[in-house]
Structures are given as C-alpha cells and as structure tokens.
Amino acid sequence: MITFPNAKINIGLGITEKRSDGFHNIASCFYPVNWCDMLEMIPAKTLSFQSTGIEIPGNPDGNLCLKAYHLLNEKYDIPPVQMHLHKIIPIGAGLGGGSADGAFAIKMLNDMNQLGLSIEEMEGFATELGSDCPFFIENKPVYVTGRGEVFDTLDLSLEGKYIVLVNPNIHISTKEAYSGVTPTPLSVDLKQLLTSSINEWKGNVVNDFEHSLLKNYPVIDNIKKSLYQKGAIYASMTGSGSTVFGIFDDEIDLSNYTEYMVWSGKLD
Numbered sequence: 001m002i003t004f005p006n007a008k009i010n011i012g013l014g015i016t017e018k019r020s021d022g023f024h025n026i027a028s029c030f031y032p033v034n035w036c037d038m039l040e041m042i043p044a045k046t047l048s049f050q051s052t053g054i055e056i057p058g059n060p061d062g063n064l065c066l067k068a069y070h071l072l073n074e075k076y077d078i079p080p081v082q083m084h085l086h087k088i089i090p091i092g093a094g095l096g097g098g099s100a101d102g103a104f105a106i107k108m109l110n111d112m113n114q115l116g117l118s119i120e121e122m123e124g125f126a127t128e129l130g131s132d133c134p135f136f137i138e139n140k141p142v143y144v145t146g147r148g149e150v151f152d153t154l155d156l157s158l159e160g161k162y163i164v165l166v167n168p169n170i171h172i173s174t175k176e177a178y179s180g181v182t183p184t185p186l187s188v189d190l191k192q193l194l195t196s197s198i199n200e201w202k203g204n205v206v207n208d209f210e211h212s213l214l215k216n217y218p219v220i221d222n223i224k225k226s227l228y229q230k231g232a233i234y235a236s237m238t239g240s241g242s243t244v245f246g247i248f249d250d251e252i253d254l255s256n257y258t259e260y261m262v263w264s265g266k267l268d
C-alpha cells in the first residue's frame with residue numbers, strides 16, 4: 001500500500017497561553033497543501049524502515065512512521081511491515097511533514113489490518129505522536145485550538161487559488177521557536193477574520209512566530225516581501241518557519257526563487 005502524506009500551512013497562528021504541561025495553546029487555521037512525501041508499507045517477516053529523498057536528521061528508530069507502528073502494535077499486536085518513506089517535504093519547515101507521515105502511517109495500519117478505528121480514535125493516537133499530527137487524520141481545513149488537537153469547522157474555501165511555498169533551506173526547531181515567543185491572548189476574532197474576505201487578511205491575520213523569527217532570519221522576511229511584490233493577496237510564514245507561502249489569484253513567475261525549495265499549485 002502506498003500513500004502520499006501532504007504538508008499543511010497555518011493561516012494565522014496565535015500563541016495564546018503557556019500551559020502547565022510545557023506546551024502552548026494556539027489558535028490557527030490548518031489548511032492542507034499538496035506538497036507530498038511518499039510512504040509505502042508492505043507486509044513482511046520483520047519490521048523495517050528505510051528512507052530516501054531528503055535526509056532526515058536523527059536516529060531512524062525515532063521516525064514518526066515507526067513510532068506510529070509501535071503505538072498501534074502495543075494495543076493491537078499487528079503483523080510486521082516493511083516501510084519505505086521517500087522524503088520530499090522540507091524538514092523543520094513549519095509544514096508538518098513529519099507529522100503527516102506519522103498520521104498517514106496510523107491510517108494505513110488501520111486499513112491494512114482492518115482495525116476499524118474511528119476518526120476520533122486515530123486522532124487520539126496521533127496526538128500521542130505530536131501536536132500537528134491529529135489534523136492529518138481528516139486532513140481538511142479546520143480552525144484549531146488547544147495544543148493543536150481541538151478542531152472546529154471553518155467556512156473557508158480557497159479552492160482554485162494559486163499558492164506558492166518557498167523554503168529558504170533553514171531548519172528551525174519548533175521547541176526553540178516557541179521559547180522565543182511571549183504568549184498573548186488573541187487581539188482579534190481570528191475565526192471570524194478567516195471567514196471574511198481574503199482581501200482583509202493582510203496585516204490582520206498574523207503568525208505570532210514572525211515577530212521574533214523575521215528579525216533573526218532576514219531571508220524569511222525578504223521572501224515574504226517579495227511574494228507581496230509579486231501580487232500575493234496574502235503572504236505569511238507557516239508554523240514555526242522557515243517556509244513562507246503566498247496566495248495568488250493566478251500563477252506567478254518563480255525564476256527568482258531558484259536557490260530555494262519551492263512548491264506551487266492550486267489549492268483544493
């Protein structure tokens with residue numbers, strides 16, 4: 001079985017409160033984009049994992065695909081699989097790529113072994129893997145609060161809009177990025193803003209990580225400015241960086257981003 005775990009962007013990201021468990025409460029819109037990894041699992045005699053494509057830092061035993069397997073195996077004693085991840089989504093990039101791999105692994109193992117898990121049960125397992133993981137179970141635009149696992153429907157469709165994602169090859173650690181932010185309650189009704197016209201977003205829909213990170217990494221700031229110069233209706237850093245996205249009505253010329261990792265396409 002093969003699947004294509006996709007990235008997400010954060011449209012607006014309020015970091016509202018530091019929690020007693022060390023995490024932060026956030027408020028954001030998570031929106032799927034089709035920049036994808038490839039994940040294959042086939043039944044095997046022993047459990048194994050290999051990855052190709054972009055090199056993944058750290059020990060392969062800590063890969064979220066394997067962690068997903070162990071999580072389900074603990075409870076359901078599932079047979080071994082051979083896993084192959086072809087990594088394409090930039091890492092430490094605010095795109096939730098690792099989280100998508102973990103969540104898709106849960107969904108694949110559920111299907112392959114006919115575990116019959118509900119969406120809520122899979123989201124519960126995904127939350128154990130990471131804060132961004134549960135979103136990728138349903139994988140549709142939502143308004144998110146809590147640590148990233150509380151979902152509220154959002155009447156927002158950007159279908160047909162053209163999106164450009166530019167990653168300046170900088171790896172930003174999520175933990176460090178959170179430690180550089182002072183949590184503040186939302187000063188606007190983010191959910192309402194998101195469901196108003198996209199033309200209202202510029203300057204109003206804010207990612208709280210930008211304040212510190214755009215100062216520390218001028219290249220991120222410059223990419224954001226260049227996307228606006230190219231006519232973006234809205235541009236922002238996603239998650240804890242370092243990727244910046246711009247939303248446009250039509251395709252744009254990408255020739256001045258050749259030194260970066262870039263993905264563009266229409267939103268679903």
Ligand SMILES: C[C@](O)(CO)[C@H](O)COP(=O)(O)OP(=O)(O)OC[C@H]1O[C@@H](n2ccc(N)nc2=O)[C@H](O)[C@@H]1O
Pocket residue numbers: 010013022023024025026028094096099129130131132133146147148174175178239240
């Ligand atoms: C920045 C976002 O991508 C926005 O969607 C997410 O909040 C990050 O989610 P993630 O990469 O899945 O992060 P996790 O693997 O759960 O946590 C990594 C570290 O980030 C910090 N962290 C993460 C999520 C959160 N809501 N509050 C936090 O403070 C914690 O220090 C945690 O130890």
Ligand SMILES: Nc1ncnc2c1ncn2[C@@H]1O[C@H](COP(=O)(O)OP(=O)(O)OP(=O)(O)O)[C@@H](O)[C@H]1O
Pocket residue numbers: 056057058059062063064065085087090091092093094095096097098099101102172173174239240241
């Ligand atoms: N499947 C995976 N893909 C990428 N990184 C993984 C994966 N599994 C585990 N990791 C570990 O997670 C670290 C990256 O986590 P990090 O949260 O910074 O990035 P991310 O998962 O690409 O998404 P984001 O930047 O949005 O948080 C890597 O350095 C690696 O050690």
